[in-house]
Amino acid sequence: MSAKFDYTLDFQNTDFRAHPELYRVGVGEQGVLLVQPYKGEILPHWRFATPEAARESSEVIWNLFLAYGAAGDFVGMDMARKFLQMGMTRARRYANHKGGKKYDGPVPEDKKGQSGAHGRTVLPFVVDAEKAESAAIFRAKWEAAKADPTYQLLLQTYRAQTSSAPAFKCRSTRRKSLRD
Numbered sequence: 001m002s003a004k005f006d007y008t009l010d011f012q013n014t015d016f017r018a019h020p021e022l023y024r025v026g027v028g029e030q031g032v033l034l035v036q037p038y039k040g041e042i043l044p045h046w047r048f049a050t051p052e053a054a055r056e057s058s059e060v061i062w063n064l065f066l067a068y069g070a071a072g073d074f075v076g077m078d079m080a081r082k083f084l085q086m087g088m089t090r091a092r093r094y095a096n097h098k099g100g101k102k103y104d105g106p107v108p109e110d111k112k113g114q115s116g117a118h119g120r121t122v123l124p125f126v127v128d129a130e131k132a133e134s135a136a137i138f139r140a141k142w143e144a145a146k147a148d149p150t151y152q153l154l155l156q157t158y159r160a161q162t163s164s165a166p167a168f169k170c171r172s173t174r175r176k177s178l179r180d
Contacts (some may be wrong), residue, residue, distance in 0.1 A: 005030035012036075016075050021162070023075045025155075029086045038079035046083055048091040054134035058087060058141040065145055074154035081145040087138030095131035097123055 005026030011034040016023050023035065033039055045060040047053040061083050068076030094100040103120035111118040145151060 007031075007034075017073070020073075020075045023078075024162070025078055025158075029082045029089065032079065032082040032086055035075070035079055038076055041076075042080060042083045046087060048087050048094075048131070048134045048138065050130060051133040051137060054087065054091060054137040058084060058138050061087070062141050062145070065148075065151075069148065069150040069154065072154065074151075074158045077145075077148075077151050077154060078158075081142065081151065084138055084142040084145050088135050088142050091131050091135035091138060095128045095135055096125055098126055098128070 005024045006022075009022060014022060015037060016035050017037055024031075033043070042061055042064060045057055045064070047057040061080050065077055065080035065084070068074075068080060090100070093102065096102075102123060103117055104123055105120045107114075107120075108118050
């Protein structure tokens with residue numbers, strides 16, 4: 001079990017480079033669009049619409065990942081890892097569902113902000129080869145990031161300092177989640 005991502009923090013006014021002790025890895029991509037200054041540094045480079053865009057984007061994000069590692073910045077490395085993972089999952093979603101829309105109909109009012117079908121029908125599974133290639137490009141970089149020795153060392157140090165349990169569960173290797 002990992003330390004839960006703390007959504008109650010004041011993300012608009014918190015600099016996680018200055019206060020890395022406040023950061024929580026959470027599960028998967030949690031917080032990827034909240035944690036500053038990293039979101040501002042990485043998001044402008046995040047693209048997956050075409051394999052060319054995914055290749056360029058994943059390479060820039062990979063280089064940021066390496067730079068954060070060289071600086072001993074675990075939070076930066078983890079945020080870059082999350083953007084690589086998000087590149088894979090979003091491209092995969094668009095590869096599997098036209099327009100990236102997985103469910104039919106709007107999210108019920110009482111379920112907004114929560115993931116899941118919430119009683120809605122899953123739309124037909126249609127493969128877009130171009131988006132699937134984009135997902136594979138990001139997946140390769142994401143896998144490399146997770147296995148990177150500097151990342152692993154900084155992750156162990158981070159866990160020891162924050163008493164966090166395992167940082168994330170790699171669910172994407174299961175066949176079903178590749179379709180999500």
